[in-house]
Structure formats: structure tokens, C-alpha cells
Amino acid sequence: MSTLLELAAEGGAGAPSGEDSKVGAIPLMGPQQLYELWERQNWQSHTIDLARDERDWAAMDPGLRERLEWNLAGFFVGEERVTTQLSGLVMSYESQAEEAFLVTQQVDEARHAQHFNRFYEQVIGVEGSFEERLQAAxxxxxxxxxxxFDGLLVEWGARLVRDPHDVEAKVDFVTLYHMLIEGTLALxxxxxxxxxxxxxxxxPxxxxxxxxxxxxxxxxxxYxxxxxxxxxxDPALRxxxxARLLELLPLTNDVLVPRGVDPVTWRMLDYTMQQTTEFALGALSRRLKVIGIDLHALVAAA
Ligand SMILES: [Fe+2]
Ligand SMILES: [Fe+2]
Structure with a gap:
């Protein structure tokens, strides 16, 4: 079993070959297009039918139920965290389009937390308030x-709240939040x-x-x-x-493994850690290549 850092050093799992001559040429959607896409893709968390899920959950093997609950807990608590902690980034907008997009992202995260709260209440059957279910998770x-989620994300978000014009704080925050929490762990x-x-x-x-x-x-x-x-x-920001990626990859790797299990033998449902780690690294490497960063070369040079 290899960690994210070890796999990146080997250059495996879809990591870029080092050829990045096309960087900058790949067309990306900017905040205005992403805002307009949000309008087209809007959805309602409270209309998803959970009746069949309730029956499936009740009939499920208790061991599987426990493993699914562990996986779901990270999403429920994580979505709540990324909702409030986005506030500093919303304040840091540099254009009207970026302001509009970031506000939609914040309401998306609130909707995601609402969906998981509803699933905990109706399917898992955790009674009480939203706050009590969050505490249970x-x-x-x-x-x-x-x-x-309670340390780095909160501290780095608070730096942006204190000074929304601090571009280094904004780069750090987006690297942690968008590249690692969303792009590597959540997806x-x-x-x-x-x-x-x-x-x-x-x-279903x-x-x-x-x-x-x-x-x-x-x-x-x-975004x-x-x-x-x-x-x-800007070479200094690049x-x-x-530097932030190298610092955060070991912690990101640890978040993929539950409390108290052996990371060598642990399986996420019926997938090995090798499979999930390779998938996570491949996704991260592809995005970094678009940004102009070769993760394999970065780790190898460290
Ligand atoms: Fe998100
Ligand atoms: Fe989310």
C-alpha cells in the first residue's frame, strides 16, 4: 500500500509525464460561466425520494451499515465545515463574476449538508435536531x-476574513479547500x-x-x-x-483512513486503499497539470 506522496514520487496513477507544454492552452471556464452553469444545474435536496433507502437500510447487514455510516459521517461533518469556512473566500472576490460564483458555492455547501442531515434523520434514524445529528456523526x-476541518481549514479561512486582500492567504486556502478537500478527498x-x-x-x-x-x-x-x-x-505564488501541496499531502492521505484501523489491510467497502489512493492522486495530478504544476517532479525534488 502506497501513500499519496509515495505514489506521486513514483509518478504512478495517472500522474503527468512531465510534459506540460500545453499548460495555459487548455480552455477553462471562468467564474461567470461557472455561475451561469450553476443557474442551469440547480436542484432541491428535499425532494429526493428516500423511501427505498429506508427499506434497504433496515434490511442491510449490520457490518455494512457501520462501514457506510463511517463514510457518510465525513461527508456530513465536512459539508457543514466547508459551508461556514468559505466566508473569507467569498469576501476576497476580485470581480463581480467571482463574487456571484463564490456565493453560489456557499449555498451549494449548505444544500449538501441539508441533504446529509435529511439522510441521517430519515434513513439512519438519528432523532433530535440537525445539531444533535451532526454531533452524533x-x-x-x-x-x-x-x-x-477544525484546524487548518478554520485557521486559513480566518486569515482571509481578517484580510480578504491577502493573495497568499487566498492561494493557500484554495489549495487546501478546492484542490485537496474537494478535488482529492470528496470526489x-x-x-x-x-x-x-x-x-x-x-x-437509490x-x-x-x-x-x-x-x-x-x-x-x-x-473554479x-x-x-x-x-x-x-506568478513564479512566487506557483x-x-x-510548498502547500507538499505540506498537506500526508494529512490528506491520513484523512482517507478511518480512526483505529490498519491502513495496510483496511478496505473502503470492497476497494483497497491502493485503488482509492491511486484514484485520488490521478485526479489531483490532472488538475495540477492544468495549473502548470507537475506533482511528480515537485515531490521528486523535495
Ligand atoms: Fe464543494
Ligand atoms: Fe459540498
């Missing part, structure tokens, strides 16, 4: 998760969990919600890729993005 998240988890449900033909409401959330996340990551490519034109 926290019992399943790991120390690495807490360090990332990987969503892909494997959706694939599992579809193969086993269970929890979960699948429908995850598909819609994943579409939103792709739009958010597209982060656009923003970092703009800023990476080095800063690289």
Missing part, C-alpha cells in the same frame, strides 16, 4: 479529519461510494444525492483550478502552491 471522524469518496451502491443496486436516494453533489463539486473544483492557474503565472 462526529463520533465517527478521525483525528486527521479534525486536524484538517474520490463520492465516486467509489456511488459505484458501490450502483453495483449492489441499493440506496443516496446515489441520486451523491450524483448531484458531485456535479456541484466538479463546478467548485473548476479552484481556474483561480490557481491565474495566480500560478512555488507557494507547491
Amino acid at each position: 462526529r463520533a465517527d471522524v478521525s483525528p486527521a479529519f479534525v486536524e484538517m 474520490t469518496g463520492q465516486w467509489f461510494l456511488t459505484d458501490f451502491m450502483e453495483r449492489h443496486e441499493i440506496l 436516494g443516496w446515489v441520486e444525492g451523491f450524483r448531484l453533489i458531485s456535479r456541484d463539486e466538479h463546478r467548485h473544483v473548476a 479552484g483550478t481556474w483561480y490557481l492557474r491565474e495566480k500560478a503565472a 512555488r507557494r502552491i507547491g
